[in-house]
Amino acid sequence: NAGVTQTPKFQVLKTGQSMTLQCAQDMNHEYMSWYRQDPGMGLRLIHYSVGAGITDQGEVPNGYNVSRSTTEDFPLRLLSAAPSQTSVYFCASRWGQRRNTGELFFGEGSRLTVL
């Protein structure tokens, strides 16, 4: 089982560039989310989705866009990268509310550096 797959694992960008972090899950999970992890700050929720076509903002959404056209994929777009977006990004998924055991499954992370 692949679980939650994130690509790329590492990326270096220049300020102002745009890019997309990819996330795919093969568990038919309804809920998907993106977190960023920074030293001393812990994990913070960026955006989440409770199903295809439905997205919502988390704690730190500014500078990021998401879409959910399929159940499997939940890409995170950086519109104009800034050094403050240097971080490790994690995608996570779980079942929706009706089947929810609560257990959250994480990808391996994408380490982004913005110069």
Next chain:
Amino acid sequence: KQEVTQIPAALSVPEGENLVLNCSFTDSAIYNLQWFRQDPGKGLTSLLLIQSSQREQTSGRLNASLDKSSGRSTLYIAASQPGDSATYLCAASLVGAGSYQLTFGKGTKLSVIP
């Protein structure tokens, strides 16, 4: 707003020792509480999940307890091994309409010395 605190930030113990990691949360109206393990450069792996109606969960050498009234959860690791060295994070979710969200603590970095 839910706040989750983990103390200590780092812990070093000799191999074989039993140990307890602490997690406290400010809002007792939680949906569930999860403990995760994170190895360096890796993602988070779910260890134990305690629903709000439960008091504890066990998996192998791990036992997690939940006391909503005091806003505390503990993760007990029996007979620690060097392979247990990792960062342990707890996360609490609030009850609410729609999809609940997890609030994470900053973790306790555990080192088990051979």
